[in-house]
Amino acid sequence: xxxxxxxxxxxxxxxxxAEKLNELLADYSIFYQNIRGYHWNIKGDKFFELHxxxxxxxxxxxxxxxxxxxxxxxxxxxxxxxxxxxQKEAKIExxxxxxxxxxxxxxxxxxxxxxxxxxxxxxxxxxxAGDEGTNALxxxxxxxxxxxxxxxxxxxK
Numbered sequence: 001x002x003x004x005x006x007x008x009x010x011x012x013x014x015x016x017x018a019e020k021l022n023e024l025l026a027d028y029s030i031f032y033q034n035i036r037g038y039h040w041n042i043k044g045d046k047f048f049e050l051h052x053x054x055x056x057x058x059x060x061x062x063x064x065x066x067x068x069x070x071x072x073x074x075x076x077x078x079x080x081x082x083x084x085x086x087q088k089e090a091k092i093e094x095x096x097x098x099x100x101x102x103x104x105x106x107x108x109x110x111x112x113x114x115x116x117x118x119x120x121x122x123x124x125x126x127x128x129a130g131d132e133g134t135n136a137l138x139x140x141x142x143x144x145x146x147x148x149x150x151x152x153x154x155x156x157k
Contacts, residue, residue: 007076007133014077015077017122020125022072022080022089024115024119027118028068028115029086030087032061032065034107034111036054036058037098038095039054040098042054042104043099044100047101050105054104057108069081071133071134071137074133075134092114095107105152105156112145112148116146119142122134123135123139
């Protein structure tokens with residue numbers, strides 16, 4: 001029992017999971033801010049539909065950011081909260097072009113691809129650790145985001 005944390009998971013495996021979840025938190029945080037920029041600055045004939053879609057997306061990301069941070073705490077670790085750390089750790093880069101709807105949707109799909117790959121890695125790690133809480137969270141996120149990738153990709157065609 002000495003090597004188990006307060007929720008009965010291996011301490012070392014929980015640490016690795018928390019580190020990966022902090023990477024995900026960084027990516028989600030940069031992604032969130034990018035989407036806010038798209039929402040605020042979109043221009044053109046697709047303004048109304050994309051403005052609303054980007055709002056739906058950033059509201060969902062806001063919830064996921066909180067859930068990931070709380071999961072890190074549940075594992076007994078501290079979620080990163082500094083954008084300076086997010087910028088160093090995130091694989092998603094800050095967007096510089098935020099008013100071109102087609103480019104914004106392409107960047108959104110690319111960002112989902114980065115996040116889904118990381119979440120699959122976390123899913124594998126959480127399965128190995130017997131961490132059903134993290135596993136369920138990642139599984140739900142992946143399923144939702146795969147559908148969004150399909151939908152945003154269909155929008156571009």
